[in-house]
Amino acid sequence: MKSNNAFEADPDIQLMLDFANGDDSAFNQIMGKYKGIVIGITRRYFNDRSRAEDIAQEVFLRIYLSKNKYKPKSKLSTWIFRITANLCLNDIRSRKREEGNLDLINDNTSSTDRELDIIDKLEKEELNETVRSALLSLPERQRLAVILSKYDGLSYQEISKILNCSISAVDSILQRAKQTLKKQLNKYFKE
Amino acid sequence: MDSKCLTTQKKLSAYLDRQLAEDKCREIEQHLRQCPLCFKEKEMLERSWELLDNIKSESLSPAFESEVWQKIYVHEQEKNKSFLGKILNLTPATAAAMILLGIISGGYLGNELIYKKAILNNETNNSVAQQDTLFYLESFDDLPVDSVGVVLLNGSKKG
Numbered sequence: 623m624k625s626n627n628a629f630e631a632d633p634d635i636q637l638m639l640d641f642a643n644g645d646d647s648a649f650n651q652i653m654g655k656y657k658g659i660v661i662g663i664t665r666r667y668f669n670d671r672s673r674a675e676d677i678a679q680e681v682f683l684r685i686y687l688s689k690n691k692y693k694p695k696s697k698l699s700t701w702i703f704r705i706t707a708n709l710c711l712n713d714i715r716s717r718k719r720e721e722g723n724l725d726l727i728n729d730n731t732s733s734t735d736r737e738l739d740i741i742d743k744l745e746k747e748e749l750n751e752t753v754r755s756a757l758l759s760l761p762e763r764q765r766l767a768v769i770l771s772k773y774d775g776l777s778y779q780e781i782s783k784i785l786n787c788s789i790s791a792v793d794s795i796l797q798r799a800k801q802t803l804k805k806q807l808n809k810y811f812k813e
Numbered sequence: 814m815d816s817k818c819l820t821t822q823k824k825l826s827a828y829l830d831r832q833l834a835e836d837k838c839r840e841i842e843q844h845l846r847q848c849p850l851c852f853k854e855k856e857m858l859e860r861s862w863e864l865l866d867n868i869k870s871e872s873l874s875p876a877f878e879s880e881v882w883q884k885i886y887v888h889e890q891e892k893n894k895s896f897l898g899k900i901l902n903l904t905p906a907t908a909a910a911m912i913l914l915g916i917i918s919g920g921y922l923g924n925e926l927i928y929k930k931a932i933l934n935n936e937t938n939n940s941v942a943q944q945d946t947l948f949y950l951e952s953f954d955d956l957p958v959d960s961v962g963v964v965l966l967n968g969s970k971k972g
Contacts, residue, residue, distance in 0.1 A: 653878055661877070662870040675874060682881045683888065746867075753867045771830060772865050778832045797826040803861040810864060 634698035642689045649689075653682050656699070659774065660706050666769050667710045669758055677713055681706050696783060703774070703784045707766050714762050749810060756806040764799035771796060817844060821851050825858055 634652065641648035660681050664674040684705050695701075757765060763785060770776045770784060778792045785792065814822075821844045827833050828841050845852045874880075 650878070653881060657873060657877055658870075661873050665870050666868055671871065675877070675880075679877065679881050679884055683884045686881075686885050687888070749864075750867050753864050757865065757868060768865070772862065773870070778827070778830070793827050793832070796830070797823065800826050800858050800862065803865070804857050807861045807864050808857060810860075 632694075632697050635694045638685075638689075638692055638694070638698055642692050649686060652685065652698070656702050657682070659699075660702065662773055663703075663706050663766075663769050664710060666757065666773060667765060668713075669754070673713070677709050678706075680709055684709070700780060700783050703770065703776070703780075704786075707770075707784050710766060711762050752810070753807065756803055759806070760799055760802060764795050764802070767792060767795045768799050768803075814850065818848060818851050821845070821848070822854055825851075825855050829855070829859060829862065 634655070637648045637652055641652065657678065661674065661678045664677045664681075665671065668674040668677065681702065685702065696704075757768065760768065767781055767785065770781050771778075776784070778789045778796075781792045782789045785795075787795075821841055824833060824837065824841060828838060833841070845855060
């Protein structure tokens with residue numbers, strides 16, 4: 623079965639259609655191509671590594687279960703980003719309802735094997751921890767928008783499709799996020 | 814801060830993300846050359862954005878793909894169990910209704926089959942009986958040829 627709409631040029635869509643037609647190796651190809659990107663989002667979104675991996679795995683489970691009803695309406699990457707974003711947002715919301723508050727800052731930065739001066743190393747660790755905390759302190763949609771823009775290099779238009787909002791809304795979300803980050807991180811700015 | 818500064822600072826985020834049209838970018842750059850306040854704001858936004866580079870994505874677990882397939886397998890197993898469970902866990906009322914339906918259906922079908930077979934058998938028996946009657950009548954052969962008995966016999970053969 624061939625796609626005959628505007629996204630015909632996207633080879634990843636053809637992979638998904640092949641998978642929908644019963645070719646499980648196409649699903650493996652999709653997973654191989656996108657697992658890094660998906661875990662990149664979830665790992666930066668969640669402080670807890672195991673939760674980040676769980677959510678990332680859930681993304682591919684959802685893709686697998688969608689095969690019988692898949693209809694290409696956007697680039698495959700946009701669709702996968704959207705699934706990832708929805709799972710991240712829904713997970714945070716359901717945990718907030720269960721726990722009442724959210725302890726986001728409970729992870730220790732993993733040690734590195736680099737040979738650094740101990741003070742320099744501690745400063746770097748403090749910086750990493752502070753930057754991670756600043757990102758995690760952002761409201762969910764701002765955090766997601768920052769991750770998609772900064773680490774995935776997506777345009778405002780692509781982010782608007784993923785977050786299901788207007789381009790001007792994305793601009794507004796990122797403006798607020800950057801103002802918050804600036805306030806939290808300004809002591810690290812070198813003069 | 815004048816209105817030009819306010820307008821510029823509202824667009825700084827999109828400008829830094831290269832999401833503005835060229836003419837808008839030129840306007841902003843021109844203002845930044847002239848306004849130290851907005852220039853400083855732009856610098857601070859840029860630096861805090863660059864600091865996010867310190868957050869690295871950690872490497873993927875090597876078992877990631879096999880764990881995904883495991884999740885898929887478990888999901889399929891649960892789906893099958895759920896279907897079987899629905900069949901086996903019928904409520905007593907539903908089970909009674911199904912049994913009653915089975916009895917009625919069986920009775921109807923059985924009746925149809927037996928009735929039709931009986932009709933068929935009856936037709937066959939009638940045919941045999943008629944032949945027997947003719948045989949017995951034919952056996953009554955001590956009548957004279959032109960007697961009433963013979964006339965009657967010939968009439969029944971034609972019937």
